[in-house]
Amino acid sequence: MTRQFFGVVMFDWAYKKRLRDDLETWVGKGWLTPEGAAAILEDQDQDDGRSRLPMALAGIGVVCVALALFAFIAANWGAIPKSIKLAGIAALILGAHFLAALASRSGKKGVSDLATGFATLVFVGGMALVGQIFHMPADWSGGAFLVCMGALAAAWLSGSVTSLTVAAIAAVTWQSSRVFTDHAGGADAFISVVYLAAIFLHPFFHPARLSRFAAIAVLLVTYGRWFGEVADRMPGGDDAVGAMILAGFGGLFATMVQLGPIGDLYVKWSSYKPVKTHAHWLMLRALQDIGFMMLCALVFVSLIAVQEFDDGVPLMRVFSLPVALPLLSAVVLCVIGLLMSFKTEKALALFAAVGLALLTCLAPLVVENVLLVSALALASLIGLCTLGTWFNNRFWMLCAYLALTGVGLWLLQVTIGSLLGQSVFFLIAGLVLLVMALWLARLFKRKSGPADNAEARS
Numbered sequence: 352m353t354r355q356f357f358g359v360v361m362f363d364w365a366y367k368k369r370l371r372d373d374l375e376t377w378v379g380k381g382w383l384t385p386e387g388a389a390a391i392l393e394d395q396d397q398d399d400g401r402s403r404l405p406m407a408l409a410g411i412g413v414v415c416v417a418l419a420l421f422a423f424i425a426a427n428w429g430a431i432p433k434s435i436k437l438a439g440i441a442a443l444i445l446g447a448h449f450l451a452a453l454a455s456r457s458g459k460k461g462v463s464d465l466a467t468g469f470a471t472l473v474f475v476g477g478m479a480l481v482g483q484i485f486h487m488p489a490d491w492s493g494g495a496f497l498v499c500m501g502a503l504a505a506a507w508l509s510g511s512v513t514s515l516t517v518a519a520i521a522a523v524t525w526q527s528s529r530v531f532t533d534h535a536g537g538a539d540a541f542i543s544v545v546y547l548a549a550i551f552l553h554p555f556f557h558p559a560r561l562s563r564f565a566a567i568a569v570l571l572v573t574y575g576r577w578f579g580e581v582a583d584r585m586p587g588g589d590d591a592v593g594a595m596i597l598a599g600f601g602g603l604f605a606t607m608v609q610l611g612p613i614g615d616l617y618v619k620w621s622s623y624k625p626v627k628t629h630a631h632w633l634m635l636r637a638l639q640d641i642g643f644m645m646l647c648a649l650v651f652v653s654l655i656a657v658q659e660f661d662d663g664v665p666l667m668r669v670f671s672l673p674v675a676l677p678l679l680s681a682v683v684l685c686v687i688g689l690l691m692s693f694k695t696e697k698a699l700a701l702f703a704a705v706g707l708a709l710l711t712c713l714a715p716l717v718v719e720n721v722l723l724v725s726a727l728a729l730a731s732l733i734g735l736c737t738l739g740t741w742f743n744n745r746f747w748m749l750c751a752y753l754a755l756t757g758v759g760l761w762l763l764q765v766t767i768g769s770l771l772g773q774s775v776f777f778l779i780a781g782l783v784l785l786v787m788a789l790w791l792a793r794l795f796k797r798k799s800g801p802a803d804n805a806e807a808r809s
Contacts (some may be wrong), residue, residue, distance in 0.1 A: 375388075444477070448467065454466060472519050503546070521570050525546075546573075547570060574771060587673065597713065602682075604646040604649060605646060608639050609633035609684040611632075643746075647735060654724055681705075735754075736755060
């Protein structure tokens with residue numbers, strides 16, 4: 352607990368330090384008035400987390416009250432008639448939703464969310480109690496299915512983040528508990544898509560950090576379930592499954608990274624300038640961060656996988672629909688992004704770096720040379736490190752540097768017994784670094800040249 356608190360304090364300190372530096376820069380460029388900067392700093396100094404403490408305690412209190420209610424019913428199970436149990440559950444759900452509606456009408460969004468969350472928890476507990484009342488057999492998959500439906504209804508009707516989180520947990524439970532079938536049923540596939548769309552779109556209209564990451568978790572679990580059902584039926588053994596993982600998940604993560612920049616470029620080049628709301632930006636940014644982290648990890652995995660594949664990976668069996676769909680989406684987005692960013696150097700670098708990382712993930716499928724795949728892994732991770740530095744994104748830098756460190760340690764372990772291997776490894780790494788350094792130096796010089804000339808003339 353102390354370590355967690357220390358980590359939060361350190362991150363908060365780093366954020367405030369960076370904010371002060373950014374405010375000084377913005378004031379110097381005339382984007383922000385000194386009075387506005389002072390007001391922001393004063394607000395940050397006063398905001399020490401105490402304003403969020405009442406809602407946090409209230410949320411814990413709501414969960415405790417719901418648990419107390421279920422424990423009371425369980426303790427008096429035989430003494431309470433069935434009709435009273437059912438009527439009490441229904442009355443609690445309706446009463447909580449009515450309280451949520453009154454609070455929302457009064458502008459008390461926090462109270463409304465808590466009341467809706469309490470109603471959702473009562474609904475979840477009520478499902479279990481109804482099963483006990485009528486002696487129904489245990490069915491985790493069916494229960495999670497119904498809980499997800501009820502929680503989604505509450506989440507969309509009231510905008511409740513708590514209810515959406517319950518829906519996401521129920522959707523993940525349903526996906527993981529339903530039985531694998533030889534042929535995935537059309538009804539299950541349709542329900543999976545509906546649940547994913549309902550959960551994934553919610554943060555676009557009701558932004559919240561918890562709902563964004565819950566939606567991304569459901570996306571990954573839903574895709575993983577679809578991927579697992581198809582991979583389980585594919586012939587070719589572990590090599591085919593490994594190749595499917597590199598291609599399918601590589602395409603998915605690359606798509607997640609590129610969706611936000613494609614939207615930015617569309618807004619930039621569109622004739623009628625569509626408006627991208629703050630909620631859209633936050634959701635696409637969360638997708639981008641998770642995709643970037645997973646893509647860095649997959650580049651490292653691809654380097655290890657190149658030695659695990661036997662001769663001749665069955666490529667024709669690899670490109671099934673769960674693999675081809677995200678991979679084709681990633682390639683199309685990369686090509687479109689490169690074409691649309693011909694006058695935007697930062698965007699051009701992003702799509703080029705993501706394309707190189709995707710190529711590295713696919714390299715073990717067609718190349719058996721460890722040195723070549725190693726060179727690609729080093730080049731792509733160095734490109735991702737540079738990208739994080741250029742975009743001033745510390746999370747990207749951390750992910751890329753961790754993956755680069757892993758690749759370096761792995762290569763050092765593999766080549767430590769061979770001086771020739773070490774020489775080739777360090778030669779390739781040095782050449783890649785020199786080429787990238789020269790390219791960046793020329794790029795930055797060309798970018799700063801016009802500004803320097805204009806300042807000299809003035």
